[in-house]
Each structure stands twice: as structure tokens, then as C-alpha cells.
Amino acid sequence: MKRSFTYVWLSILVFAVCIACIFAPSYLLKSKDSAIVGQISRKEMASAGNTLDNKLTILEKIDLLLNRDTNLMDLTQGKLYNKETVLEVFHQQIERLKELGIIPGQEYAFTSYDLSAYYLISMDNPTESLIIWELFLNTDDYSAYFTLEEESGLIMMFNLSFPYNNPFAVSSSAGSSMWAEYLGVALRQREMVEDGASKALEESLDEQFNSREIFYYTQGDKTIPFYIFLSRGQYTISPS
Amino acid sequence: MKFSFKIFVSVILALVITLSVGSYLLVSSFFHSSLEKEIASAEKENTLFQYSLEIAYSTNEDFNLSNLSAVTETIESITSNHDMGFRFRGETFAQIYSNTDITTPPELLESIVPGQTSLVITPAHIIVQAYALDMDGEMIYVETYKNINDVFVQRQEFYDLFQTLMIFLILINSIIFYIVALLVSRPINKLAKTARQLASGNLEQRADYTGNDEIGMLAVDFNAMADKLETKIEDLEDARRRQDDFIASFAHELKTPLTSVIGYADLLRSRELPREQVFDAASYIFKEGKRLESLSFKLLDLIILKKQELDARWLDIATLVNESCGYAIPIESVEIQPARVLVDVDLFKTLLVNLLDNANKAIAEGGTISIAGKIEKDGYHLTIADTGIGMPKEELSKITDAFYMIDKSRTRKSGGAGLGLSLSQQIASLHGAQLLFASAPGAGTSATIIFKEFREESEDEA
Numbered sequence: 001m002k003r004s005f006t007y008v009w010l011s012i013l014v015f016a017v018c019i020a021c022i023f024a025p026s027y028l029l030k031s032k033d034s035a036i037v038g039q040i041s042r043k044e045m046a047s048a049g050n051t052l053d054n055k056l057t058i059l060e061k062i063d064l065l066l067n068r069d070t071n072l073m074d075l076t077q078g079k080l081y082n083k084e085t086v087l088e089v090f091h092q093q094i095e096r097l098k099e100l101g102i103i104p105g106q107e108y109a110f111t112s113y114d115l116s117a118y119y120l121i122s123m124d125n126p127t128e129s130l131i132i133w134e135l136f137l138n139t140d141d142y143s144a145y146f147t148l149e150e151e152s153g154l155i156m157m158f159n160l161s162f163p164y165n166n167p168f169a170v171s172s173s174a175g176s177s178m179w180a181e182y183l184g185v186a187l188r189q190r191e192m193v194e195d196g197a198s199k200a201l202e203e204s205l206d207e208q209f210n211s212r213e214i215f216y217y218t219q220g221d222k223t224i225p226f227y228i229f230l231s232r233g234q235y236t237i238s239p240s
Numbered sequence: 241m242k243f244s245f246k247i248f249v250s251v252i253l254a255l256v257i258t259l260s261v262g263s264y265l266l267v268s269s270f271f272h273s274s275l276e277k278e279i280a281s282a283e284k285e286n287t288l289f290q291y292s293l294e295i296a297y298s299t300n301e302d303f304n305l306s307n308l309s310a311v312t313e314t315i316e317s318i319t320s321n322h323d324m325g326f327r328f329r330g331e332t333f334a335q336i337y338s339n340t341d342i343t344t345p346p347e348l349l350e351s352i353v354p355g356q357t358s359l360v361i362t363p364a365h366i367i368v369q370a371y372a373l374d375m376d377g378e379m380i381y382v383e384t385y386k387n388i389n390d391v392f393v394q395r396q397e398f399y400d401l402f403q404t405l406m407i408f409l410i411l412i413n414s415i416i417f418y419i420v421a422l423l424v425s426r427p428i429n430k431l432a433k434t435a436r437q438l439a440s441g442n443l444e445q446r447a448d449y450t451g452n453d454e455i456g457m458l459a460v461d462f463n464a465m466a467d468k469l470e471t472k473i474e475d476l477e478d479a480r481r482r483q484d485d486f487i488a489s490f491a492h493e494l495k496t497p498l499t500s501v502i503g504y505a506d507l508l509r510s511r512e513l514p515r516e517q518v519f520d521a522a523s524y525i526f527k528e529g530k531r532l533e534s535l536s537f538k539l540l541d542l543i544i545l546k547k548q549e550l551d552a553r554w555l556d557i558a559t560l561v562n563e564s565c566g567y568a569i570p571i572e573s574v575e576i577q578p579a580r581v582l583v584d585v586d587l588f589k590t591l592l593v594n595l596l597d598n599a600n601k602a603i604a605e606g607g608t609i610s611i612a613g614k615i616e617k618d619g620y621h622l623t624i625a626d627t628g629i630g631m632p633k634e635e636l637s638k639i640t641d642a643f644y645m646i647d648k649s650r651t652r653k654s655g656g657a658g659l660g661l662s663l664s665q666q667i668a669s670l671h672g673a674q675l676l677f678a679s680a681p682g683a684g685t686s687a688t689i690i691f692k693e694f695r696e697e698s699e700d701e702a
Contacts, residue, residue: 006241014249021260022406026399029268033392036275037363040348042356043283045371047294073292075299119295126287131295 046127058183059219061130061149062156062239066224069124075117078131078150083115090135090148093155100178103160103235112138117150132156154183157226157238175228176215179237188216188223214240244418244425251417256410263402271395275388279359282367282386285324286357289384290371297375325385333381342385344368352381365389427455431462443470486642497528541590541663550584550670554695557581557613557622564592569600569609576613579620580695583671591667594660595624595687602628602685619673620694625686631679639677640665 056064064070077083087110097103114136121129131150137143145159180187214227229236325340333349348370351358357371367386372379427449437445446466447459504521507513513521558576560583565571599609607627614621631639643658668675668689679685 003241007245010241010245010249014252017253018256018410021256022403022410025260025264025267026396026403028264029271029395029399032268037361037365038345040351040358040360042351042353042358045290045355045357046287071288071292073296075295076301077299079295079299117299119292119299121288121291123284123288126284126291129291129295131299 056128056130057219057222058152058154059185059217059222059224061152062224063222064120064122064128064130065132065156066239067122069122071121071123073119075119075131078117078133080150086115086133089153090146093148093153094146097155097182100182102175102178102182103158108137108144109139110137159236159238162233175237179226180217183217185217185219188218242425243428244421247421247424248418252410252414255413259406259409263406267395267398267402270398271391274391274394278388278391279367282369285386286369286384289324289326290382293382327383329381331379336380340385342366344370344383349381361388365392427451431455431459438466443473482641490643497532501525501528552582552584554580554582555585560588561592561611564589564596569596571611572608573610577615579613579615581620581691582693587667587670591664594664598660599624599626599628602626605629607684615696618690620691621688623686623688625684627684630681630683630685632681636677636679
């Protein structure tokens with residue numbers, strides 16, 4: 001009798017422990033929520049103005065531009081320039097590119113243009129941000145697109161489109177070294193890239209002006225590849 | 241409580257507690273990790289929102305506090321990727337603009353300190369962050385909201401899954417562990433059953449488990465113990481039987497002379513007998529009385545011997561033999577190789593006298609006695625041999641038992657009680673010596689005392 005009672009008592013105890021072990025953690029987890037919910041914490045906040053003085057190098061800014069994990073916000077004007085004053089900056093930089101022989105030395109008329117400003121901020125690290133300006137020029141003789149970073153005032157990439165029978169004499173190798181000088185960075189190496197599209201293009205265009213090459217530009221620890229696309233009617237320098 | 245039940249309960253409890261603690265730690269750790277990520281993400285999004293708002297405010301002429309709705313699209317574009325709710329309040333905490341109906345805990349608004357962001361998780365599992373922004377001298381309060389209920393829901397889902405898994409594991413493992421517990425305890429149960437049978441008197445019962453594990457080793461040890469126990473019990477039974485025999489023999493040895501003594505005594509007191517018959521009766525009573533006296537002395541010797549400590553000395557064997565032969569016993573030859581043995585003089589003489597007395601009785605109808613002492617490989621052999629009547633070989637193992645007599649009438653007639661050789665055997669054992677007999681009917685008997693320890697030089701040389 002006593003033995004049977006011990007078995008029953010122990011079985012009930014084991015069952016109770018099992019039930020407790022199954023359900024107690026859930027209760028415990030919820031009870032610990034009181035330490036999370038409703039507790040106010042404070043943190044120092046920074047100002048957005050500081051983020052634009054973030055001392056990023058030009059290549060780091062270009063890297064941020066390429067970063068997909070960023071937030072882009074349309075602006076009606078920049079922090080340093082508005083839509084009128086920034087045109088002068090664009091003009092100066094285009095002249096500088098012409099002087100260096102990076103782009104053809106013709107006149108770029110600002111008669112028909114489109115100008116946009118954006119605020120770009122890294123979502124991973126919100127202290128990294130920049131304001132960029134995009135300029136589209138469009139005439140009967142050519143169309144052009146330039147991207148300019150407001151703080152440095154440097155053009156970060158561009159694309160020129162000319163009619164088919166209006167060639168200009170710029171070689172990609174000369175362009176790449178001059179581009180390094182313009183950005184104030186070092187040209188590390190050169191890599192020829194060939195793909196089906198460029199090959200097809202090569203066949204249809206004059207060999208002298210057909211090339212698509214990747215150049216690596218270095219500044220500090222940062223290295224950014226740029227491709228220079230050169231054909232009879234197209235000329236692009238853009239980070240890749 | 242059964243051993244199998246104990247194993248079962250222990251393992252189940254260990255499993256359940258381990259699973260419970262493990263799942264709690266796992267879910268808790270995962271939850272806190274997720275929560276920290278969500279808080280970090282909310283803080284980043286809040287910072288993005290704050291920076292974007294400040295930039296939008298400083299670069300958009302249309303963006304002012306009195307006309308926030310004019311730039312709603314811009315503000316919404318900031319938050320569109322993040323599913324973030326937000327609210328602006330004026331200096332009096334009155335709402336200026338909001339894209340959500342989530343309410344902010346009043347204590348959070350009260351906790352706002354300029355230059356700091358206050359954060360709280362509401363009971364609805366929404367991270368609310370609030371801070372003050374100075375816009376051209378005018379203070380506005382910004383609140384951002386991020387719903388993190390998914391983290392809590394996911395935690396509950398995880399735990400629900402663990403609960404289901406735990407119940408399933410407990411049920412499955414209960415069956416498995418119960419079977420395992422039965423299998424593990426089966427050889428132990430068999431061993432216990434064998435032990436019970438052994439305890440109930442079945443001494444031939446043995447454990448038949450032959451595994452190489454601890455239980456197998458236990459079974460081997462158990463069987464060894466059972467073997468020893470069986471031998472010991474057999475020895476005890478043998479000893480008890482001997483004791484019974486001893487008492488029966490003793491009673492018989494007392495009864496036989498006493499019957500005659502009583503008979504003769506009764507005759508003497510009840511009748512007038514001629515002087516010759518009176519002498520015969522008195523002689524018989526005297527003789528039987530002496531025999532009883534001798535019997536009691538020898539019994540006393542036997543009892544004393546068991547408790548006695550030896551007063552041993554190194555003595556010359558030849559001297560001992562010569563002194564023992566001083567009695568009127570005809571010895572034909574004595575050839576003793578000189579040696580000394582460690583003996584108690586009195587006891588050893590008793591031993592020799594007993595052996596010589598037996599030899600003397602054996603040659604009553606004709607024969608000779610010889611004594612020889614020789615050094616052999618296994619010790620010093622002192623042999624007393626006679627050429628008397630001898631005895632059958634099967635009797636040799638019994639002649640040292642107390643009261644054992646081959647020919648009872650002859651032994652009694654010669655005044656013996658069957659205790660002499662028993663006494664001799666014990667004296668030899670006390671000296672660490674062996675007493676061996678060899679005999680054949682009609683060819684005589686030899687008794688050999690083997691001393692394992694002896695010195696070859698004689699006492700004179702020493």
C-alpha cells in the first residue's frame with residue numbers, strides 16, 4: 001500500500017515538474033518583459049550639420065554614392081549652394097576637365113539644362129552623408145550629364161553623348177590618368193574588360209575610339225574602380 | 241521502489257529540466273539579440289529621420305513650422321523605406337503633424353531633455369523615440385515610432401514550437417527511457433532473484449548473467465561469494481555434525497562405564513556377596529572409574545589446547561624421543577638423524593606418548609615398534625611405525641576425530657576413549673607440524689610428524 005502510494009506520489013511529482021518545465025519559461029519570459037517595456041532610456045543626439053562636415057575623402061564619398069544601403073532625399077537646394085549658384089561651380093569644374101583634356105574642349109552651353117539636388121545618408125552609419133547635384137545638358141549637338149559633390153565641389157562622374165559623326169580625340173588611358181589628377185587620387189592599375197556588348201559595339205565603330213576599361217583609383221585605404229567607356233558617340237567616366 | 245523506476249524518473253527529470261532551461265536560454269538569448277538589433281535599427285532610423293528633417297528644413301524654404309503639411313511629401317519620402325511613424329508637436333506639446341495614430345506615453349514627453357533622445361518600448365511593443373529640435377529659435381518635439389511587435393510574436397512562436405517539441409520529446413523519450421530502464425535493470429533483477437534464492441537456502445543457485453559490463457563483473461563476484469558461502473556453510477554443517485557426534489560419543493562413553501559402575505555398586509549395597517565377588521565388583525568399579533578419570537583428563541587437555549599458548553624452545557629430537565620412550569614400551573629400533581625442533585616439551589612428549597601408546601596397543605598380539613628421524617626435502621620427518629594389526633585405508637581420515645574408535649570393544653578394553661589421536665593432531669597443529677598416517681590391515685601403521693622448521697645441528701654442538 002505504502003509502496004503504491006510512493007509510486008503514485010512520485011508520478012504526480014514528475015508530471016508536475018514536466019508541466020512546470022514546459023510552461024514556466026514562457027511565463028518567465030513574459031514576466032521579464034516588465035524590465036524592457038515602459039523603461040525610458042536617454043541617448044545623446046548629434047546634429048545633421050555635423051554629418052556634412054564628416055571629413056570623408058572624395059573616394060569615400062563616391063563609395064557612399066555607390067552604396068545601396070543609403071537613403072536619398074530630394075532637396076530644393078543644397079546647404080552651400082542654391083540652383084543659381086551651383087551652376088557657376090559646374091561651369092568651373094567643366095572648364096577644369098577641359099583643361100586637363102578629360103573632356104573635349106568645346107563650349108558647353110547652359111541654355112537647356114535640368115538641375116537636381118539630393119541628400120544622401122548612409123543607413124548603416126548615419127554620420128556619413130553628402131549632398132550631390134546632378135546636371136543634365138541637352139542641345140542639338142550633344143547631351144551631357146554631370147554629378148557634383150557639394151562640399152568638395154568636384155564632379156564625381158559624367159556622361160557625354162555626341163552624334164555618331166562627331167568624333168573627339170580622347171584616349172581612355174590619357175583620360176584615366178587625368179581623371180586621377182582631377183580627383184586628387186592615385187591611379188593604381190588598369191584592367192581591360194571585354195564583354196559581348198562592347199565587342200558588338202567595337203565591330204560597328206572605329207577601333208581607335210572603342211574601348212571599355214576599368215581603372216582603380218586609390219586614396220588612403222579606399223580603392224574605387226571606375227570604368228571609362230569610350231566610343232565614337234559616347235564617353236563616360238563612372239564608378240562601378 | 242524499483243531500480244528501473246528510479247532510472248526512468250531520473251532521466252525524464254534530467255531531460256525535462258535540461259530542455260526547459262535550454263529552450264529558455266535559447267529563446268531568451270535569441271529574443272534579446274533580436275530586440276537589441278531592432279532597437280539599434282530604430283535608433284538609426286530615428287537618426288536618419290532627424291538628419292533628413294534637419295537638412296530638409298535647412299534647404300527647403302517652404303518647410304516651416306506653420307506649414308509642415310506643405311512638405312509632407314518630403315517627410316514621407318524620408319520614412320517611406322522604413323515604415324516609420326512620426327509626429328511633430330509644438331512647444332506646448334500640441335500636435336502639429338502626424339502620420340500615425342499611435343499615442344506616445346506622457347512620461348516619455350515629460351522626460352525629453354534638449355540634446356538627448358528619449359526611448360521607450362510601449363506595452364503594444366512599439367519603440368517610441370522623442371527629442372526636441374530647435375528650428376530657428378522655435379522648439380518642436382519630434383516623436384518617431386517603430387513597431388517591433390514581430391520580435392515578441394516571433395519569440396512566442398519560437399516558444400510555442402519549443403513547447404510542442406518538448407511535449408513530443410518527453411512522450412517519445414518516456415517510452416524509450418522506460419524500455420531502456422527495464423533492459424538495464426533486468427540483469428540486476430535477475431541477480432537480486434538469485435540472491436533471494438540463495439538466502440532462502442538454495443545454495444546451488446548462481447547468477448547466469450555473462451556481460452562484460454559492471455553488472456557482469458558483479459555477477460562473477462556474486463557467484464564467487466556464493467561458492468565461498470556454500471563451502472563455508474558446508475564446513476559449518478560438518479562442524480555441527482562433528483559436534484553432535486562428539487556429544488553423542490561422549491554421552492555414550494560416559495553411559496557405558498557408568499551403567500556397569502551403577503550395576504556393580506547396586507549389587508554391593510543390596511546383597512551380601514562372597515569376598516571374591518566383592519573384590520571383582522570393586523575392581524571393576526575402580527577400573528571404570530580410572531577410565532572415566534582418564535577420559536575427563538583428555539577432554540580437559542583438548543579444551544585447554546585450544547586456548548593454550550606454546551612455551552616453545554629449540555630441543556634435540558633424539559633427547560625428546562629417548563625421554564618419551566622411558567615408559568615400558570618395547571622399541572625395536574631408534575634411528576634419529578640429529579636435529580633440533582621448536583617445541584613445547586610437555587605437549588610434544590604427550591604427542592609422542594600417545595603415538596607410542598597406540599603403536600603398543602596395535603602390537604598387543606605380536607609385532608615391533610621402530611622410531612626413525614630423517615631430514616627430507618619438505619622438512620624433518622619423525623616416524624613411529626609398528627608392525628601390528630594395521631587398519632583399512634578408508635579409516636585413516638577418521639582416526640583423528642574425537643571418540644572415533646575402529647574396534648570399540650578392544651579400545652575400551654585397553655582403557656581408551658578414542659581421544660588420543662585427536663589430541664595428537666591438535667598438538668602437531670599447534671607446533672605448525674603435520675601429522676600423517678599410513679596403514680594397511682595386517683601390515684602395521686606408521687605415524688609421521690613433519691616439522692617444516694628445524695635446525696640440523698644437535699644440541700651438544702650448539
